[in-house]
């Protein structure tokens with residue numbers, strides 16, 4: 436299955452089609468494997484997202500017209516898959532758009548939560564939190 | 580073949596459930612064990628018939644509650660062959676037992692430059708309390724090294740390491756690697772060098788026969804929840820002579836004999852160390868757990884656990900790219916491992932989807948994992964209600980998971 440996705444709706448449709456846990460996780464893992472690599476130099480303590488049981492690094496890169504590219508990586512495949520989902524939700528948007536998104540609603544749409552343990556949900560929440568904090572910082576900088 | 584029949588599983592209500600549509604395979608027993616019906620009934624029964632506060636009432640229920648609580652003290656003493664029941668102090672578990680020793684014995688007996696000798700295998704519970712004590716008193720920590728993935732202690736310089744040591748505190752069985760340490764030998768040598776000894780028996784109590792007199796230790800800590808008992812109750816064995824000279828731990832009711840506005844006189848040990856209303860229901864459950872385990876037999880339990888661990892280790896070694904930790908000989912009932920290029924977190928998440936509960940992480944032994952050079956390991960840990968066919972099921976699930984991840 437193609438893993439180039441443009442919208443969360445498309446992702447939700449694909450998840451819907453894949454009925455059982457095995458294909459859903461398989462799909463998530465494939466999404467993670469296709470994640471653009473992050474420079475080893477960026478996998479540093481400043482970019483570390485704490486609160487997840489695996490190691491996660493994340494960085495926001497401002498592009499033209501106020502758009503933001505998210506670069507992130509993890510040493511665990513399922514976490515990489517979750518990062519890929521967050522990228523679909525957030526990457527390429529402006530700081531203002533990012534801050535306006537209610538991520539919970541979108542994640543509920545994917546019914547991912549049913550498969551995630553509370554600790555894992557905390558990890559996912561920590562990543563969402565970091566995206567928002569970094570976007571906030573960029574927005575503040577832009578308006579100063 | 581194990582002497583313990585699979586039928587014993589019927590005693591454990593929690594084991595009969597399905598998780599994500601699959602029969603539960605519970606391999607996280609080193610974290611906590613499941614509870615047999617006998618323990619659940621004892622707690623229920625206590626609250627239904629005997630519930631009252633202890634040591635203070637004249638009425639019948641208080642007498643019964645006191646009898647239940649003090650009866651468990653006798654039972655724990657018998658279980659670990661303590662000379663007298665006064666040697667047993669009830670605590671919330673191993674962690675509190677160790678903290679109690681650090682706060683009481685440690686505060687009056689350790690000073691600047693004194694050495695606390697630990698091992699690199701220790702659970703954070705047998706490390707952080709000593710770090711805190713060292714900060715307060717100026718004592719120093721020293722560590723008996725482990726040999727690497729084998730996880731056995733390197734005792735070649737033990738004599739040298741005992742130099743200046745006031746306390747030797749070590750785990751009986753490593754919760755991270757399964758190593759069974761030669762505790763009796765270590766205690767004997769430590770004692771000869773004039774050091775006091777503490778054994779962290781969180782992983783050995785209820786898993787093998789324990790005899791504090793044969794071990795020759797001064798203190799021993801255990802948790803009820805790791806041996807079929809309820810959470811929130813555990814015990815500290817503390818030799819009476821040491822207890823006499825220890826200051827109180829916490830202040831409050833129960834631990835005093837006479838209180839004035841500006842000063843108090845304290846109760847006799849062990850009550851002096853048990854401030855406040857204790858966990859009486861927990862004690863009732865613990866009593867039932869010890870009876871239950873003794874009826875099966877600790878030798879049979881130990882043989883069963885280790886047999887499963889050896890079988891799991893053998894099956895795991897059939898995988899490509901697996902790294903297995905822990906000793907070949909003298910292994911407790913658990914196996915830790917990692918796979919090349921596969922994160923333990925992914926393994927455990929996918930195993931859980933198929934009803935197999937395993938533990939991943941640093942297992943509260945972060946410095947040990949640092950030394951082994953792995954951020955996290957996966958661990959399967961067994962108890963007498965686990966079966967060979969569950970190990971087979973785990974291996975089958977693991978194969979599926981690895982295929983999905985590679």
Ligand SMILES: Cc1ncc(COP(=O)(O)O)c(C=O)c1O
Pocket residue numbers: 609610671672673674675702704705750752753754779781782802943
């Ligand atoms: C070796 C060891 N020591 C201490 C503890 C702490 O026990 P508790 O959390 O019951 O106080 C554990 C339990 O995880 C353990 O495995």
